[in-house]
Amino acid sequence: MGLRETLARTRQLFSRLISAPVVNEEELEAALLSADVGIQATRQLLNAIRRPSPNPKATLEQEIANLLRSATPAKKPPVPLPEVIMLVGVNGSGKTTTVGKLSRYYADQGKRVIVAAADTYRDAAAEQVGIWAERAGVEIVYSQKGQDAGAVAFDTITRALQNQFDIVLVDTAGRLHTRQDLMAELEKIKRVCAKVKPGAPEEIWLVIDATVGQNGIRQAQTFHQRLGLTGIIITKLDGTARGGIIIPVVMELKLPVLFIGTGEGINDLEPFDPESYARALFEN
């Protein structure tokens, strides 16, 4: 699904408002809050359109793009391969699906990808991510339920080092951010990665379901404190009117949104671009 279609329901909140010659501030405020833009960002955006402007829509787009760009990561120096990317998040946020989509995304760039089936909690979790790996045509290191998740990551990175893989994608079990024991397990997986390859995991991405709204921000703060996240992936933007959630996520966490999930299929993943997003929000 394209970005425009993906944001259709969110855009509906703004369409009538934005095409009016004068923007009604109260209505805009209500629309921004409904889209889950959050109180702080909404205030900032309302301030921006209070300044006289020939084109309030363009001003809003500009302001949003600027806010989002402020967390754009500086180009990192290349890391020794394989680059290890760990996906974390609460239950059902879309981690495993996103591992499948990212596998395809990187494989399409000619990269050699291997998946670590490091969700050892849920029944058939390894089979589920196995189906995605097969669809994407990438390799996988399977696991048994109840096995040590760190050991699975260890084995996968070891194999990746021996066989010159470019990318290791680590699928982890869903967990509530409030469960101290389960959060400690993620820290352990992280430590184990560094034992096989100093500096790994180079990336820890939090997968947030857009439909949970402001709750996603609290989740993200806890994950960030415990693990030191390097980026965010927002899933299920299709079909929700809460597409504004990206703005407070970036503002409050100071972390970049790297990809967005736009559907359930393997190709329904888009690299996130602040300008295109801001434009798609207010397009007629």
Ligand SMILES: Nc1nc2c(ncn2[C@@H]2O[C@H](COP(=O)(O)OP(=O)(O)OP(=O)(O)O)[C@@H](O)[C@H]2O)c(=O)[nH]1
């Ligand atoms: N519409 C839509 N559905 C998605 C997207 N990403 C994931 N899903 C759906 O969300 C549900 C959960 O996805 P999973 O990938 O299993 O989520 P998970 O985080 O691995 O779940 P746990 O391992 O149980 O924590 C599935 O039904 C997916 O099809 C998306 O971008 N859009």
Ligand SMILES: [Mg+2]
């Ligand atoms: Mg999963």
